[in-house]
Amino acid sequence: MIRLTRLKCDDDFVLNAEIIETIEETPDTVITLTSGKKLIVEESMDEVVRRVMDYRRAIFRNFR
Template sequence: MIRVTRLKSQDRDFILNAELIETIEATPDTVITLTNGKKLIVEETPQEIVRNVMEYRRAIFRNLR
């Protein structure tokens, strides 16, 4: 799970299941497309999201050892 910030929304921060991310695009806003087709527009850059997903997955595998 990663924390992301919705662009221009009242409920800004939310936790996203990183396993549901299908694509990340910069258009110039960052658009995350989930495996169910839902699109989310967030403040983080694609690079930040990728870094957060990698940290999340490393933490999972670290705990499996």
């Protein structure tokens, strides 16, 4: 799970990183989920990717 901020709402939410299909900057960061739902967030595409990578590293660290 990763914590993100909705664009123009300042509302934080937690997203299951496993259901992200694509991330685009158009120029806003748009996350498309496997369900087809789109979320627009304040974080940059690079920041979202970094958070997803950190999340996955944390999970795999527990399997060692």
